[in-house]
Amino acid sequence: MTEEEEPKSTIAYQPNPQWICSEYVQKVLRKFFNDNDLQIIEISIMPATAKGENYASTMTRVRAKYASPDQRNLQVGSYLIKSMVDNDEFVCEKLSVTAVFPREMEIYSIVIPKLHKILQSKSLDEELAPAIMDVDYERDSIMFEDLKVRSFVSADRVKGLDMVHAKMVLRKLAKWHAASAVLGNVEPEIFLSYDRGMMTRRTDVHVPFYLNSLRFCASALSRIPGYEKYASKMFDLQTELIELGSRAFDSKDNYLNVCAHGDLWTSNVLFKYNENNEPVDAILIDFQNTFWGSATIDLHYFFNTSLSDELVLDGQEELVQYYYEKLAENLRSLEYKGKIPTLKGFWIEFMDTSFYGFVSACLVKPYLINEDAAADADMAALLLENERADNFKKAVYSNERVHRYLKKLLPIFDRKGLLDPHQ
Known part of the structure; x- marks a missing residue:
């Protein structure tokens, strides 16, 4: 019997919890x-x-x-x-404030079964998330089937997704969003406590991460010839960053509200491929940061953290329309009683929350494609304000690939007014 088996690799792995035996x-x-x-x-x-x-x-x-x-x-x-x-008292304290584990356990044990029932009622049900075997509230843990056995794998988080992968994800996401909108309409109380997303007003746990990331991002840009003006704007943006981000997360009665995934990026989707290495299915995972709000938040985050550089620059319009058409189609099929937005109305909503696209691209993606400082890549390094945390962020924003990405996107964000403190 082997109770402890460490992968033989130079990669830094997370340690096994001792209670798993x-x-x-x-x-x-x-x-x-x-x-x-x-x-x-x-x-x-x-x-x-x-x-x-x-x-x-x-x-x-x-x-x-x-x-x-x-x-x-x-x-x-x-x-x-x-x-x-x-194994980290600081991280445990912060995670308890955000309630990410109770939220995800509730998603799997209560919300997902209800969503499946809604979809089944109109013969629209399909596999959106992994099957669970146990939800352990005492250990704050969930035991799943291992989708790797069924040949589901992660895509390359550094390379990014192409159009085929992206549309496959958006089709599943649209069905999830539509079913959750129906559930929220039928049972308004079920999502009342879903107010703790990444930049929601309910918690300030992530504030040090965003502010310090903005500071290190601006500092790195200030040393790149020709990009000093963007650095200056980003330094000025520090006083308004959290308010602008929170405003994007605020649920609004005139928009379609859904149970948003909240952390939809490459590593939180698993793909299955055929013999020609073409994706044939996708499953969404990791529902710790779900919240009740605009579906466009998921789109901004997904586009700016997970697409290939080419698609980020040239594919978003096509993907927004594709997602909208799938969303509207599912809402109509599920006989949603609320107002279904027009495509133009949805674009207005997308633009209204677009500041989170800037946040996702400049303050989140650099960490997701980080490879040079993996040994220090943990929650404490993100949230703490000490020498190790600063060194980690500095290393992330010293990455040449990050620089290339920022150089492409910052002029676009600037032209849209997203670098202005008052917008």
Whole structure:
């Protein structure tokens, strides 16, 4: 039996939580299969994600061989256990304030079953998220099926997604948003507490991250010839950054509100490919930052963190129209009782929240494509204000690929007025 099996690699991996052991997994499997005689015969426990791939949680992969007295052959299962970071007091305190784990556990145990029921009622149901085996409120953890076994994998987070991948994600997202809009219309109370997204007014946990990232971004730009004017504007933007971001997250009665994913980027989508290496399916994962608000927030974040550089520059108009058409189609099919926006109205909403596109591109994406400082890539390095955290951010904004990306987008953001403190 192997209780601890570390990947043999130079990559810095997150440590396994000590409580994940044979006895714990056996208890979950017995409950899931309703078989108190089930026995684990062999188990392998290993980290599932490297540092920099998942800042707010720990992912552990478990492979188990198990049997029951009435079974002749061993059964084999592979699972993922997602849990809150438990080896850092500061991070645990901050995550408890944001309530990301209770939120995600509620999404899987309550919201997703309701969404499936809504979709099933109109024969629109399909797999949008992974199946769960257990939600553990005591450990703040969720045990999932391991989608890797079914050949679902992550796309290249540094390279970015092409049009085919992007439309596949948006089709699934539109269905999720539409079903959640219907659910919010039928059960208005269900999303009342969903007010703690990345830049919502309910919590200020992420404020140091955004402000310091803006400062380091501006500082890096100030040293690039020809980009000093953008650096100056970004320094001036510091006093209004949080208010402008929060304003984008505010739910508005005249817009279509949905249960937004809140953290939709490359690593939070898994793809399945055919024999020609073409994507044939996608599944959304990681619902820790869900909130009730504009669907356009998910679009801005997804576009500016996950698309290839070419699509970010030239593909957004096509993708917005594609998403809108799928959203409107699903809302009509689900007989949504609220007002369905026109395409023009949706574009107005998209522009109204576009400041978050700037935030996503300049203050978030640099960390998501970071490869040079992975050993320091953790939640503490994002939120703390100390020498290690500063060195980490400085290293991220010293990345030449980040510089190339910023050089392409900053003139566009500037022309749209998104670098102005008063907009």
